[in-house]
Structures are given as structure tokens and as C-alpha cells.
Amino acid sequence: MRSPKAESEDRDVIIARGDGEDELCYDFHGLKFDCGSSGGKKKKSFHPPIETHWDLHPSASGKKSNPSPVKSLLSYPFMKFRKSKSLVMILEGVRDPKEKPIVESFREMLLQEGLVPPKHDDYHTLLRFLRMRDFDMLKSKEMFQNCLNWRKEFRVDLLPKEFNFTEYNEVKKCYPHGFHGVDRFGRPVYIERIGMVDLNKLGQVTTFERFIKHHVSEQEKTLKLRYPACSLVAKRHVASTTSILDVNGVGMSNFSKPARYLFMEIQKIDSCYYPETLNKLFIINAGSGFRMLWKAVKAFLDVRTVAKIQVLGSNYLSVLLEAVEPSNLPTFLGGNCTCSDHGGCLMSDRGPWKNPEVLEMIQVVNLREEIAGKCEDVEKATEDSSTPKKVDMQTKDDDNTMSLVEQTECPGSDCACNCKSAIQKIDCLEASLGEIKNKIKTLEDALQDTKMALKEHAQHSEQPKV
Known part of the structure; x- marks a missing residue:
């Protein structure tokens, strides 16, 4: 007891x-x-x-x-x-x-x-x-x-x-x-x-x-x-x-x-x-x-x-x-x-x-967030491109800073457009990869056929005329 x-x-x-x-x-x-x-x-x-x-x-x-x-x-x-x-x-x-x-x-x-x-x-x-x-x-x-x-x-x-x-x-x-x-x-x-x-x-x-x-x-x-x-x-x-x-x-x-x-x-x-x-x-x-x-x-x-x-x-x-x-x-x-x-x-x-597949998902999401974050920074910079102001913004290294003047001196907001385009490319990159491989294979086959045709044409041209 x-x-x-x-x-x-x-x-x-x-x-x-x-x-x-x-x-x-x-x-x-x-x-x-x-x-x-x-x-x-x-x-x-x-x-x-x-x-x-x-x-x-x-x-x-x-x-x-x-x-x-x-x-x-x-x-x-x-x-x-x-x-x-x-x-x-x-x-x-x-x-x-x-x-x-x-x-x-x-x-x-x-x-x-x-x-x-x-x-x-x-x-x-x-x-x-x-x-x-x-x-x-x-x-x-x-x-x-x-x-x-x-x-x-x-x-x-x-x-x-x-x-x-x-x-x-x-x-x-x-x-x-x-x-x-x-x-x-x-x-x-x-x-x-x-x-x-x-x-x-x-x-x-x-x-x-x-x-x-x-x-x-x-x-x-x-x-x-x-x-x-x-x-x-x-x-x-x-x-x-x-x-x-x-x-x-x-x-x-x-x-x-x-x-x-x-x-x-x-x-x-x-x-x-x-x-x-x-x-x-x-x-x-x-x-x-x-x-x-x-x-x-x-x-x-x-x-x-x-x-x-x-x-x-x-x-x-x-x-x-x-x-x-x-x-x-x-x-x-x-x-x-x-x-x-x-x-x-x-x-x-x-x-x-x-789990490898879960890790791959997280890596993709992190990549998208990183690019989206950079796009947001660039868009904010281009909004005031007509009157550039020097604003310090932290980079990946906390001990270093960069000036937004360098980004805002480019009128036309090409950088922002490029960032948006990059996000769209990430979405379709994997889907397009298969099509690109198929096209490359088709081109390689066509190139091989062309080589064979040129070789046959060259052999035919070298034959003496009767």
C-alpha cells in the first residue's frame, strides 16, 4: 500500500x-x-x-x-x-x-x-x-x-x-x-x-x-x-x-x-x-x-x-x-x-x-517572398523618382547601407517592371520547362535530319554526270 x-x-x-x-x-x-x-x-x-x-x-x-x-x-x-x-x-x-x-x-x-x-x-x-x-x-x-x-x-x-x-x-x-x-x-x-x-x-x-x-x-x-x-x-x-x-x-x-x-x-x-x-x-x-x-x-x-x-x-x-x-x-x-x-x-x-517535398515548397515560397519584397522596395523608390530623396535602407548585411537615390535615378520604373516580370516568370518557369525540352529535342532532330540531307546532297553532287 x-x-x-x-x-x-x-x-x-x-x-x-x-x-x-x-x-x-x-x-x-x-x-x-x-x-x-x-x-x-x-x-x-x-x-x-x-x-x-x-x-x-x-x-x-x-x-x-x-x-x-x-x-x-x-x-x-x-x-x-x-x-x-x-x-x-x-x-x-x-x-x-x-x-x-x-x-x-x-x-x-x-x-x-x-x-x-x-x-x-x-x-x-x-x-x-x-x-x-x-x-x-x-x-x-x-x-x-x-x-x-x-x-x-x-x-x-x-x-x-x-x-x-x-x-x-x-x-x-x-x-x-x-x-x-x-x-x-x-x-x-x-x-x-x-x-x-x-x-x-x-x-x-x-x-x-x-x-x-x-x-x-x-x-x-x-x-x-x-x-x-x-x-x-x-x-x-x-x-x-x-x-x-x-x-x-x-x-x-x-x-x-x-x-x-x-x-x-x-x-x-x-x-x-x-x-x-x-x-x-x-x-x-x-x-x-x-x-x-x-x-x-x-x-x-x-x-x-x-x-x-x-x-x-x-x-x-x-x-x-x-x-x-x-x-x-x-x-x-x-x-x-x-x-x-x-x-x-x-x-x-x-x-x-x-520531408524533401515540404522543404521544396518552403524554398519556393521564400524565393517568391524575397522577390516580392524587392519589388515593393523598388516600387516605393520609383514613386518619388521625380524628386529623389536620400533614404538609407538596410541591405542583407546589417552593417552596410545603400542609398535609394541610386535606384530612383532611373526614370520609367524599369526596375519595378523587371521585378513584376520576374514573379510571373517564377510561376510559369516550371510549366514551361517541359515545353522547352521538347522544343530542344525537336530542333536537335531537325538539325540531325538537315545534316543527313546535306551529306546526301554533297554525295549526289560529287557523282559524275553521264
């Missing part, structure tokens, strides 16, 4: 919304730092999941949304699906009519102050910061500007070129973590086995600074690749992650100074620079030791983040299965998957973002 203490340890603990405490972030020395905190004692609003208003309406899609596996997506002809308007709607989502005017006003305010680089001029990005600050534009602007400054200092956009995490496999052995499958909505599932982390070995195979760069790289990959891929497969907009944290055996002794440093640095990055990307966090196998630790850890978390966390004991499986299908849960969490071909589930990075 189990003791009351054992039963209490297995009882589920659902963390409440919070009591309206100030929103604070801390650096690794335990000091407060400014990431646009609200201050005061005003209670924060708790918005529904960020995808709530982004489902396709039946009138928009013509069919009921179905978060089915990749197989359902690939039943469509690639070109037909790629060109359809529903593809754009899936990636962009259906916008909440109450939020849309606020986001547009926020964008205009940022544009007037030159605070929206082209690559971050994105509706959903701005919406994340607004939601994090309860749609207070001034506080959202401060947070957004802090994020842009951090990205420049951290060289986030240059990480793919400058940072190569060669110790990836070794790190996974002493810090088991990774993405694995999707939840029932279609969101990516992220898993960490904190109880198996060996910080001493981690410090031997990498540095904490490099691990943090790895974490930022994964956050960027999630925004730019995992969410779009999940959206395409689920056929509805996906914009957040469901996380599972296994804390079996974790207690106060695990919260050492190195552990606090790593935890607080990652928490600062996620809260201040990647807001509103967490859908739900399930903390499982929480014993009495972790529950004591949780009281200390909770102080470092944003109030809204705490509201998304559910702390569970060892009887967690039924709750997880409500959120994630067994096929997307590793066996060590009570699911059916082993990923035996990839060295284990947390080594596989299994998900829609690994």
Missing part, C-alpha cells in the same frame, strides 16, 4: 495564472535587466493560444482542416498545391479582425521611426511582441527594439555561416534534448530529459557560450523551417511549440551555479527575443525534490509562461496522450516510437521539416 506522501508526489499540479507580479528577467548574476518590463502591479492578460484565430475557415479552404501526416499533403500534385491560394493562406494564417488593425498601427509606428528591417517586417512577428506586452504599443516597441539590438550584437543572422556546432552528437549524449514529431494540433514537439543532464561532461565537449549559440540556431530553425513545414502538413497555421520536460531525479542539488547560468541565459533569450512561441510545457516525473526547486525556478519565469506550464508526477501519460499521439511519443515517455534508424528519438529531429 502506498503512503500518502507517495500519492501526493504523483498528484498533478496545475500552475495558476500568477498573482500579477511584475514581469522581470534576470541575468546570470541574479540582477534584473530591462527587456521592456511592464512595471507596476497591473495584472497581465492571458491570451488564447496564438493559433486560435489562424485556422482556415471552411469558406477559405473548401474542406475541413485535418492535421494529418505528410501522406495527406503529398496526395496533391506539387505544382497545383504550390500555386494555390490556400497555400498562402496556410502559411499566413487567418488574421483576427480585432488584432489586425492594432498590428497595422504598430507597424506604421515602427516604420515611421525606421525600426522595421525588411527581414523582420512580418505580421506574426509584430503580433508576438504585442501579445507579450498586452498590446501596449510603447512597451511592445521597446521590446522589439531591444530584440533587434540583441540580434545585431549576437550576429544571429550570420550564425548559419559563422557557427558550426560540430560537437552536436557528443552534446546530445550528456544533454538529451531535441524535437520529435508533432502534437495533435500539428505543432512541433520539443523534449528535454533534464534528469539525465551531465553538466561536467557538457563542459568538456563544448562551452556554455557555444551551447547557447546552438540554442539560438535551433530557435531560428523553428521559426523559419519547422513552423512553416508543420503548417503545410497540418493545412493550418502553426506558430508555437509543445514542450515536454522530464525532471526525473532532479532536485535542489541540480540547481548549481553553472546550471543557473545556463538556465537563466536561455530563459532570457526565449522570453525577450522569441516571445509567444510556447504553446504548452509539460513537466513530468516531478518528485518532492523538484517541487522545492520549482518554487525557486518559478521566480525567474514570465507570468504568462508560468500559466502555460503543467507540473505532473509519474502518472503523466494520460495527460500527454491528450496532447500527442502515441506514434509521436518516444517509448521512454510511454509512446510507440524508437527511431531505431537514427540512434534514438532525440537524435532523429523527426518531423515534417525533414
Whole structure:
């Protein structure tokens, strides 16, 4: 017979919304730092999941949304699906009519102050910061500007070129973590086995600074690749992650100074620079030791983040299965998957973002958006070509600028016309490729026939006349 203490340890603990405490972030020395905190004692609003208003309406899609596996997506002809308007709607989502005017006003305010680089001029990005600050534009602007400054200092956009995490496999052995499958909505599932982390070995195979760069790289990959891929497969907009944290055996002794440093640095990055990307966090196998630790850890978390966390004991499986299908849960969490071909589930990075055809779709969409963005910039420049004004505009390298005078000195807006033409060419390029190949083959055959005819004519001309 189990003791009351054992039963209490297995009882589920659902963390409440919070009591309206100030929103604070801390650096690794335990000091407060400014990431646009609200201050005061005003209670924060708790918005529904960020995808709530982004489902396709039946009138928009013509069919009921179905978060089915990749197989359902690939039943469509690639070109037909790629060109359809529903593809754009899936990636962009259906916008909440109450939020849309606020986001547009926020964008205009940022544009007037030159605070929206082209690559971050994105509706959903701005919406994340607004939601994090309860749609207070001034506080959202401060947070957004802090994020842009951090990205420049951290060289986030240059990480793919400058940072190569060669110790990836070794790190996974002493810090088991990774993405694995999707939840029932279609969101990516992220898993960490904190109880198996060996910080001493981690410090031997990498540095904490490099691990943090790895974490930022994964956050960027999630925004730019995992969410779009999940959206395409689920056929509805996906914009957040469901996380599972296994804390079996974790207690106060695990919260050492190195552990606090790593935890607080990652928490600062996620809260201040990647807001509103967490859908739900399930903390499982929480014993009495972790529950004591949780009281200390909770102080470092944003109030809204705490509201998304559910702390569970060892009887967690039924709750997880409500959120994630067994096929997307590793066996060590009570699911059916082993990923035996990839060295284990947390080594596989299994998900829609690994499907080649889905990746091809995303690449095409990104190419079209890049060209469309350049066209919009050129069109704005040509509107004022009669009275050129020198306006600095950021290029791909944040450290360099170019003048729009160079673009506006060309009257007649040839550049804008060329951009529009380029977009049209992308639409018909693949369809025309087959016809071009057929024409080339026809020309080659005709050329061969002509050569044979000329050869026969030459032989006939050389014959003596009778």
C-alpha cells in the first residue's frame, strides 16, 4: 500500500495564472535587466493560444482542416498545391479582425521611426511582441527594439555561416534534448530529459557560450523551417511549440551555479527575443525534490509562461496522450516510437521539416517572398523618382547601407517592371520547362535530319554526270 506522501508526489499540479507580479528577467548574476518590463502591479492578460484565430475557415479552404501526416499533403500534385491560394493562406494564417488593425498601427509606428528591417517586417512577428506586452504599443516597441539590438550584437543572422556546432552528437549524449514529431494540433514537439543532464561532461565537449549559440540556431530553425513545414502538413497555421520536460531525479542539488547560468541565459533569450512561441510545457516525473526547486525556478519565469506550464508526477501519460499521439511519443515517455534508424528519438529531429517535398515548397515560397519584397522596395523608390530623396535602407548585411537615390535615378520604373516580370516568370518557369525540352529535342532532330540531307546532297553532287 502506498503512503500518502507517495500519492501526493504523483498528484498533478496545475500552475495558476500568477498573482500579477511584475514581469522581470534576470541575468546570470541574479540582477534584473530591462527587456521592456511592464512595471507596476497591473495584472497581465492571458491570451488564447496564438493559433486560435489562424485556422482556415471552411469558406477559405473548401474542406475541413485535418492535421494529418505528410501522406495527406503529398496526395496533391506539387505544382497545383504550390500555386494555390490556400497555400498562402496556410502559411499566413487567418488574421483576427480585432488584432489586425492594432498590428497595422504598430507597424506604421515602427516604420515611421525606421525600426522595421525588411527581414523582420512580418505580421506574426509584430503580433508576438504585442501579445507579450498586452498590446501596449510603447512597451511592445521597446521590446522589439531591444530584440533587434540583441540580434545585431549576437550576429544571429550570420550564425548559419559563422557557427558550426560540430560537437552536436557528443552534446546530445550528456544533454538529451531535441524535437520529435508533432502534437495533435500539428505543432512541433520539443523534449528535454533534464534528469539525465551531465553538466561536467557538457563542459568538456563544448562551452556554455557555444551551447547557447546552438540554442539560438535551433530557435531560428523553428521559426523559419519547422513552423512553416508543420503548417503545410497540418493545412493550418502553426506558430508555437509543445514542450515536454522530464525532471526525473532532479532536485535542489541540480540547481548549481553553472546550471543557473545556463538556465537563466536561455530563459532570457526565449522570453525577450522569441516571445509567444510556447504553446504548452509539460513537466513530468516531478518528485518532492523538484517541487522545492520549482518554487525557486518559478521566480525567474514570465507570468504568462508560468500559466502555460503543467507540473505532473509519474502518472503523466494520460495527460500527454491528450496532447500527442502515441506514434509521436518516444517509448521512454510511454509512446510507440524508437527511431531505431537514427540512434534514438532525440537524435532523429523527426518531423515534417525533414520531408524533401515540404522543404521544396518552403524554398519556393521564400524565393517568391524575397522577390516580392524587392519589388515593393523598388516600387516605393520609383514613386518619388521625380524628386529623389536620400533614404538609407538596410541591405542583407546589417552593417552596410545603400542609398535609394541610386535606384530612383532611373526614370520609367524599369526596375519595378523587371521585378513584376520576374514573379510571373517564377510561376510559369516550371510549366514551361517541359515545353522547352521538347522544343530542344525537336530542333536537335531537325538539325540531325538537315545534316543527313546535306551529306546526301554533297554525295549526289560529287557523282559524275553521264
